[in-house]
Amino acid sequence: MATIARDESDYDSSCSSLTVPDSSRSWMSNLSFGSRRSSISGDSSSSTYSSHSHKPHKANQAAWEAMRRLQSEKGPAGLDHFRLLRRLGSGDIGNVYLCQIRNPVVGLPQSLYAMKVVDREALAIRKKLQRAEMEKEILGMLDHPFLPTLYAEFDASHYSCLVIEFCSGGDLLAARQRQPTKRFSISSAKFYAAETLLALEYLHMMGIVYRDLKPENVLVREDGHIMLTDFDLSLKCDVVPKLIRRKPDPPPPSEPNDNIQKCSTPSCAIPIQPVLSCLLSSSLKKIKPNNHTSTTTITAQADAEDNYDTEMVAEPITARSKSFVGTHEYLAPEVISGQGHGSAVDWWTFGVFLYELLYGKTPFKGENNEKTLINILKQPLSFPRIGVSSSKEYEEMVRVQDLISRLLVKNPKKRIGSSKGSVEIKRHEFFKGVNWALIRSVRPPEVPSDLQKVRTRAVVPKLSKKERDAPYQIPQHFDYF
Numbered sequence: 450m451a452t453i454a455r456d457e458s459d460y461d462s463s464c465s466s467l468t469v470p471d472s473s474r475s476w477m478s479n480l481s482f483g484s485r486r487s488s489i490s491g492d493s494s495s496s497t498y499s500s501h502s503h504k505p506h507k508a509n510q511a512a513w514e515a516m517r518r519l520q521s522e523k524g525p526a527g528l529d530h531f532r533l534l535r536r537l538g539s540g541d542i543g544n545v546y547l548c549q550i551r552n553p554v555v556g557l558p559q560s561l562y563a564m565k566v567v568d569r570e571a572l573a574i575r576k577k578l579q580r581a582e583m584e585k586e587i588l589g590m591l592d593h594p595f596l597p598t599l600y601a602e603f604d605a606s607h608y609s610c611l612v613i614e615f616c617s618g619g620d621l622l623a624a625r626q627r628q629p630t631k632r633f634s635i636s637s638a639k640f641y642a643a644e645t646l647l648a649l650e651y652l653h654m655m656g657i658v659y660r661d662l663k664p665e666n667v668l669v670r671e672d673g674h675i676m677l678t679d680f681d682l683s684l685k686c687d688v689v690p691k692l693i694r695r696k697p698d699p700p701p702p703s704e705p706n707d708n709i710q711k712c713s714t715p716s717c718a719i720p721i722q723p724v725l726s727c728l729l730s731s732s733l734k735k736i737k738p739n740n741h742t743s744t745t746t747i748t749a750q751a752d753a754e755d756n757y758d759t760e761m762v763a764e765p766i767t768a769r770s771k772s773f774v775g776t777h778e779y780l781a782p783e784v785i786s787g788q789g790h791g792s793a794v795d796w797w798t799f800g801v802f803l804y805e806l807l808y809g810k811t812p813f814k815g816e817n818n819e820k821t822l823i824n825i826l827k828q829p830l831s832f833p834r835i836g837v838s839s840s841k842e843y844e845e846m847v848r849v850q851d852l853i854s855r856l857l858v859k860n861p862k863k864r865i866g867s868s869k870g871s872v873e874i875k876r877h878e879f880f881k882g883v884n885w886a887l888i889r890s891v892r893p894p895e896v897p898s899d900l901q902k903v904r905t906r907a908v909v910p911k912l913s914k915k916e917r918d919a920p921y922q923i924p925q926h927f928d929y930f
């Protein structure tokens with residue numbers, strides 16, 4: 450599905466992007482689409498770039514160590530330190546290449562990296578340079594098992610190069626299409642959705658609204674775990690983490706699907722106690738999410754004295770944007786209507802994503818993009834009938850449909866996750882039993898086999914020997930226009 454990119458506005462003062470709104474909203478007539486579902490965007494940013502030199506959870510990685518040693522021995526990384534092996538893919542703002550360090554440090558295994566190369570001059574002409582800048586800034590902030598590590602970034606001529614983690618397993622769209630029924634089993638969908646939810650949770654805690662969730666943007670690592678990629682449509686905002694004290698969950702209702710409009714937040718939740726000032730405060734350092742376990746740890750702490758649970762909520766609820774960004778089939782109603790949107794768009798797209806993983810299609814797809822958008826605004830949610838093989842599977846299906854129904858609520862204020870973020874969603878019955886802290890140690894539904902890797906290699910275009918051996922490898926073939 451094609452990403453849609455429109456120059457409109459992110460107008461909230463708490464956001465790092467401020468541009469002039471496009472009042473014409475004539476996007477329907479001038480979009481172009483490739484084989485991937487493309488995204489729509491219109492962001493800008495003037496924020497400063499954060500350091501990416503400290504990545505605690507990557508500290509033991511050979512790829513990280515090799516890069517660190519390269520830089521300590523040869524100085525700042527540059528294009529001549531890398532050999533580009535093949536093109537992995539292209540998107541709206543750049544090409545991504547598989548690459549290696551040219552003369553690797555002796556004793557360290559040769560690691561593979563992905564290098565995203567964007568042509569700054571071409572992007573400036575297309576007024577998309579700020580999208581690339583935003584992506585670079587966000588990548589520099591990330592340190593999470595399900596998000597990419599930025600190993601190095603440098604400019605070469607008018608190209609900007611980002612060296613990030615390479616995922617050998619392709620994306621979740623391709624993985625879904627490889628399934629005999631073109632859809633995942635409930636347990637596989639739960640696994641991928643749970644890891645994706647943790648990635649979104651971390652992003653929201655960092656004040657980043659992702660805005661372009663779709664299976665194409667969820668890559669599969671060599672070990673079968675996921676990596677959410679592509680941040681050029683993301684919105685960066687301030688976030689105020691809070692600790693909430695709430696009574697433990699009541700026993701589950703007998704009919705989980707009986708009232709989809711009912712808020713999943715237990716009515717016994719007590720008022721929010723703001724205890725943390727902002728992301729930059731020193732107090733936050735104690736809880737800054739270096740990985741997905743930190744939230745869980747805090748959430749699990751029970752207040753033994755009065756029987757309340759304490760949980761941390763860091764949802765950027767004040768984020769506001771009027772940009773028309775995303776991918777048609779995944780757009781939230783509030784994005785289409787242009788009324789202004791915030792972090793709840795990610796929970797809408799999470800619902801569409803879960804639906805697509807399970808049913809092999811998105812819920813509101815029409816004959817064309819215009820009809821899709823009308824369906825998103827007007828059509829009630831419905832689920833196709835699919836066969837289940839046991840009563841346990843049937844119950845799982847009821848639970849997941851209930852969760853999707855709560856995510857795909859057209860009014861963003863009534864959508865699950867809109868006020869407390871991921872904690873509300875993680876608490877839903879569908880995810881009961883998921884070990885959030887240890888999910889990265891769970892065996893994934895598929896671990897990309899060697900055969901798959903060979904297949905991937907066969908379909909990505911190879912660079913010529915001359916191109917591979919040339920000392921400077923500034924790519925010549927950007928298909929921007």
Ligand SMILES: Nc1ncnc2c1ncn2[C@@H]1O[C@H](COP(=O)(O)OP(=O)(O)OP(=O)(O)O)[C@@H](O)[C@H]1O
Nearest residue numbers: 452537538539540541542543545563614615616679
């Ligand atoms: N880390 C990675 N490992 C393997 N392949 C990757 C990696 N990053 C990107 N790719 C491949 O490159 C393609 C383009 O990358 P990406 O989506 O980041 O580009 P983009 O220009 O931002 O795209 P979009 O038009 O969606 O904004 C992806 O579809 C994917 O196939």
